Amino acid sequence: MGIVFQLKAQITKEFKVDHTRGYGLVHLDFNVYKGVTHIKKGMGASPVHIFSKLSKVNILPSFSQEIVSEVLYTQLVHRNVESENLGKSLSYKLFSTTNEDFDHKWDIEMNSNFLYDLHLNFGIGKAYLDLSNLPVSNCIIKTASADVKLDYSKKIANSVKMDTLMVTINMGSLDAKNINFSNAKEMFFEINYGTVDLFFSEPVSERINIHTIVGAGKVSLELPAYDQPFIIKVKSTPMCRTNIPKHLKDIGNKTYVSKNYKENAENLMTFTIDVSVGSVTIK
Template structure:
């Protein structure tokens, strides 16, 4: 199912580009007063595309074609200590917020006609906090300098990641994803240069795809409730250690070639404790499924 989400998310690019005209709603003009953009997005029920656009000289440009009888967009920004804090809210008039994910799940409505496109550029550093209720989102981080990204899905299907051979120009301190009921596919994770990856799953599904050899250390901390976590690893070249905290009600599957060096601690053939590109996992699973597989 997660691979179907990947295909669906990638097709969102085509769908949005096929729309007759997106209206420019909000813009942050470039200024020497700030070098970092801290962008917060909360979308109750829309389809969203975020990507870097080289032709856009503005650090943030937002387009959309919402049904304004149902969606109430609002935007604000301010500069503090060389950071531009920007907040976009795409709330339904009838929405009471994200406090009760179960209520959102049973009250889903069709939002196929609501599209938003957020353009970043290459000149600033970005901190992203993206919250999606329903719909689809494609978060393409290629070309932008992302210091931190946090993505939360109520019941949305989200694809986030990088195009092949396009690494984050700067180190990322934290890559955070949370899936309550929705699905999140994080592709080409090795290109994020994230020092820390945090994954929290309620009843949803998350795929972390490390599809090539890492160049730097990365620590992955995952908590799985009743959902599913799938992790894709390169078969050779990346030293990996996995620590599992499980329960009798969960299922854990480790890829072939790993050795259990002590109870619930697994290492692969490339493992070295002091390796410069060590990929380490701490996974706590209660009722769900965790699966480690190879990319090929």
């Protein structure tokens, strides 16, 4: 379903999934080349409700929904038809200071009564995700040069086990807060150029692996309480500066463990951090 309003060279368009039965999983594929995106739990009955405000548009987004083998596949795609060259794309990234500089705005609301498999692709811009109170089995995020802020602001754990939480950014930043509440078995964070800030506000109850790779940039990791068993393996070059707190024990080969570390601990957190050029700071 689509509703279009045009006001002062801006198009407001609404997309809504009209199926509420006949499936057990919602596969959301959201792919936009530019804009500021907010994703959160909504109040409506629809599993996916997207509001957009678009400017300078040559083509409208395409939206589809289909139920196959008890899975709802829903997709929104908005491609770049403005023929922006690389220089212009970089100028958006390097010199934009307000949300309006990215032309488009996207608000996605989801319903806590449905299980989600999220595949999100952002081009240029910013993305704000608050997955509090949303059951998510997978969350895959990719961006060209969009900054990503991921949070569980309500500090309520994901009600299902998440298989994989993955964020891949070409140029930009990741600010991830309270991600211990994601309930993810595996976390992958990879940035070619930029910064990664990871904040684990509380201990976890099961074993998880966290992989962070940065080509050039900074990694900042804030660990949970001291009684959480964890091991941190740092892979770095002479062009990477590391700051390790004194309460961690150095066991050699740039590997550090917490006071309560046990190799067979049921709630062991294993961190692998790989930075070629830049810095690693652990708090």
